[in-house]
Amino acid sequence: MISFTAVCKRYPGGVEALRDVSFTVADREMVLVTGHSGAGKTTLLKLMAAIERPTSGSVVINGQNVGTLRRRAVPFLRRNFGLVFEDHKLLFDRSAFDNVVLPLNIVGYDSREAARRVRAALDKVGLLHKERAYPITLSGGEQRRLAIARAIVHRPAMLLADDPTGNVDAEHARELGDLFRSFHQVGVTVVIATHDALLAQHLASRAIALRSGEIVPEFPRT
Amino acid sequence: MRTWLTQHARTLAATLARFARSRMASLLNIAVIGIALALPVGGYVILGTLQHLARTHGSTPQLSVFLALDASGDDAASVRDRLKRHASVLKFSFVPRDQALRELKASAGLADVVDSLQHNPLPDAFVVDARDGGAGNLQNMREEFRKWPKVAHVQLDTAWATRLDALLRLGKLVVLLLAAALGIAMVAVTFNTIRLQILTQREEIEVSRLIGATDPFIRRPFLYYGAVLGAFGGLAAWALVWAGAYVLNHSLTEIGQIYGASLNLRRLTPEESTGIVLFSTWLCWLGAWLSVQQHLVAVDPA
Numbered sequence A: 001m002i003s004f005t006a007v008c009k010r011y012p013g014g015v016e017a018l019r020d021v022s023f024t025v026a027d028r029e030m031v032l033v034t035g036h037s038g039a040g041k042t043t044l045l046k047l048m049a050a051i052e053r054p055t056s057g058s059v060v061i062n063g064q065n066v067g068t069l070r071r072r073a074v075p076f077l078r079r080n081f082g083l084v085f086e087d088h089k090l091l092f093d094r095s096a097f098d099n100v101v102l103p104l105n106i107v108g109y110d111s112r113e114a115a116r117r118v119r120a121a122l123d124k125v126g127l128l129h130k131e132r133a134y135p136i137t138l139s140g141g142e143q144r145r146l147a148i149a150r151a152i153v154h155r156p157a158m159l160l161a162d163d164p165t166g167n168v169d170a171e172h173a174r175e176l177g178d179l180f181r182s183f184h185q186v187g188v189t190v191v192i193a194t195h196d197a198l199l200a201q202h203l204a205s206r207a208i209a210l211r212s213g214e215i216v217p218e219f220p221r222t
Numbered sequence B: 001m002r003t004w005l006t007q008h009a010r011t012l013a014a015t016l017a018r019f020a021r022s023r024m025a026s027l028l029n030i031a032v033i034g035i036a037l038a039l040p041v042g043g044y045v046i047l048g049t050l051q052h053l054a055r056t057h058g059s060t061p062q063l064s065v066f067l068a069l070d071a072s073g074d075d076a077a078s079v080r081d082r083l084k085r086h087a088s089v090l091k092f093s094f095v096p097r098d099q100a101l102r103e104l105k106a107s108a109g110l111a112d113v114v115d116s117l118q119h120n121p122l123p124d125a126f127v128v129d130a131r132d133g134g135a136g137n138l139q140n141m142r143e144e145f146r147k148w149p150k151v152a153h154v155q156l157d158t159a160w161a162t163r164l165d166a167l168l169r170l171g172k173l174v175v176l177l178l179a180a181a182l183g184i185a186m187v188a189v190t191f192n193t194i195r196l197q198i199l200t201q202r203e204e205i206e207v208s209r210l211i212g213a214t215d216p217f218i219r220r221p222f223l224y225y226g227a228v229l230g231a232f233g234g235l236a237a238w239a240l241v242w243a244g245a246y247v248l249n250h251s252l253t254e255i256g257q258i259y260g261a262s263l264n265l266r267r268l269t270p271e272e273s274t275g276i277v278l279f280s281t282w283l284c285w286l287g288a289w290l291s292v293q294q295h296l297v298a299v300d301p302a
Helices: A041-048 A071-078 A096-107 A111-124 A140-152 A170-185 A197-203 B002-021 B023-056 B073-085 B097-106 B111-115 B135-146 B159-200 B202-210 B215-259 B270-299
Strands: A002-010 A016-025 A030-034 A056-061 A081-084 A158-162 A189-194 A206-211 B062-067 B089-095 B125-130 B151-156
Touching (some): A030 A041, A030 A170, A030 A197, A041 A056, A041 A158, A041 A189, A071 A081, A071 B215, A081 A140, A096 A111, A096 A140, A096 B202, A111 A140, A140 A158, A158 A170, A170 A189, A189 A197, B002 B023, B002 B215, B023 B159, B023 B215, B062 B073, B073 B125, B097 B111, B125 B135, B135 B151, B159 B202, B159 B270
Parallel strands (some): A081 A158, A158 A189
Antiparallel strands (some): A002 A016, A002 A056, B089 B125
16 A cells, blocks of 8 residues: 655755655555656655655555665565556666566575566567567567566566656557556556546546646545 | 575685676786785795895804914814813814815915915814803803914804804894785785675665665675685785796806705695785785675665
């Protein structure tokens, strides 16, 4: 479970990214975080994964308060998440396979089991035939899917995706949406930050709307 | 535990692979470490050899007591009695002037010179071994013997050994200073090498951190690189010293034969060799550790 209570985040220099944000995301829930760029979506996801710490208020993940987490405990918190970054953060000096295997190496998987899981993840995003390809040779959509494969390869309980459909045409966006929905259906908590109205409409799940760092009062969806 | 072992084995394999991949850069790095280490080790070997020489040749404290040229047999006998009774004398031998001349004639190819002498210029002499070889004691004995009747001159044969000893102590100090300076250089070389690696792998480190890599996991490959670099460097230093001794020993044996002494650089013992490799490994590991401590903080997204 992810729970934000009166969270404020002020960056050095006085930029206030989030102001008094409170919400919870239940286990196995799929939630969209919507809003224009600069509304604080990315900051919200970074706070969940302890990439940033709240200035005030509390962020609690599975009963652990991120704000007071010791530095040494942070990696273990992050292993609960699959993270899909806005800029992919793929490593261009190694093949698709080696990109995806990274989280498993970090945890210390046996290499045969790791290879099996990497292939399963690549298959899931439809890139199994490209395991030897280098990210630079992949199209934008393929790179995005590769990043998703890396995020899910260690079977995290929670998947956080920051603008996964940016610069992707509507059809690809729909495919990606279906992909996330399939993770949700097998019991993964999914949080997607997006400003893509089509994706939001397609997924039709609960949305947390942000405007200038504050939550816009919820309106029921049908 | 098994996971932990697997991780370490994997890191070691990856480190060796990295050495194999960037062969030229790695070889140069190893050469730098090896040469830096070979200099003090070589100095240490040379010093050890000299020390050995000093110990085997004439470091037994001896005094030569030369009688006056006009000393009679009775005078010699009285000196002999005094030496016999002296508490500080371990043993002594008498070298009559005739024997001294014969030895001189026989030894250094001076036969012609000796033959041309009209009378024997050499005095009777006693060669005295002292019970206590301390420099102060020898000096006291010398002063005392000098005052005896018909003793013309007392020579301290250990003077050169004492001087050599002092020189060796100085040499040891120089080697130590050299070792310290080059040790710091080794740490600096690894520090910089690792710094460059961290910079080139900045992205990988950042991404690994974001997906849950612990600090030890991120540090490990760099520390391994440092340690392996040190180990290879230590081996290179050992090989350099060995090769140097091998080459030098040929000419040294020749020189030794000319002077009638066995002159050979000593070999490093297995313990010393292991010590060198371990020390080098530790130093380079230290350099890597310092670098990692310094630079990984800079790549921390949190």
